[in-house]
Amino acid sequence: MTTGTFNIGRLGERAGVNIETIRYYEKIGLLPEPGRTAAGYRQYGEDHLRRLSFIRKGRDLGFSIEAIRALLRLAEHPEQPCEDADRLASAHLAEVERKIEELGRLRDALSEMAHCCAGTVAECRIIDALAS
Amino acid sequence: MTTGTFNIGRLGERAGVNIETIRYYEKIGLLPEPGRTAAGYRQYGEDHLRRLSFIRKGRDLGFSIEAIRALLRLAEHPEQPCEDADRLASAHLAEVERKIEELGRLRDALSEMAHCCAGTVAECRIIDALAS
DNA sequence: ATTGAAGTCTGGAGCGGCTACAGGGTCAAG
């Protein structure tokens, strides 16, 4: 009887991940299937918690599930060169920067047309920008 | 026989919208059902084109479908005050700014850990950031 | 008149990444 086993609720609590999300991660093969109690309850250990925290941090950094899958595989092979990890992170960083620029253009366009109005829709800069 | 009617392909071409997307907009009630030819082909006119272009510009500005629905309703009532349009645009602008900040934080976190590597996964800053 | 390519039709499934049920079983405290 290992001391360090716990149910899904506790795992979610400790990793900061929704229970449903944990089951989802298991379903898509991101988190390995844990053992079960006689009643069918999932039983987790510290290794599951580490892996789930890894996933959660990756998601917080905006990595896709597939990128995280790749990063997890890399983490399991510490002796390999980390070029792949670097490539994944760099690609993601580039994508984030692209999105920032895109949103910046959006913000400029929106702030030019917002606060148009003391008037009616007929003279509204917002509606006009869309209709013209 | 009106001169200005055209098929869905031409409409999509002129508005810069995918054919499937047009049918989707019709299905969700964003674009009114057009007339049909005897063979069942949709037939559009300039009013459809204007409405679809409106939608497309709204989407380009990142408005949600529901926001666009509201903006379209407003555009149909030019005599009303445009407070609602202003509210929608301001809320959207605020949301865009929130996302920019969020992505900025993401970029900072990522750029701190990227380009970690001349080494192996064991010493990789990226993997380490996720695993620790 | 025939053929073939390009256009159009419907209905339904799939994407990512969850989230929210419904309808049941289990467990521990009082």
Place this chain on the structure above:
DNA sequence: CTTGACCCTGTAGCCGCTCCAGACTTCAAT
């Protein structure tokens, strides 16, 4: 013995499309 908190499975929904299969139509070239 009951209550309430937890857990189980399976399925459907969210957004905004996008793609597919399989059938039909239109039009130009032969």
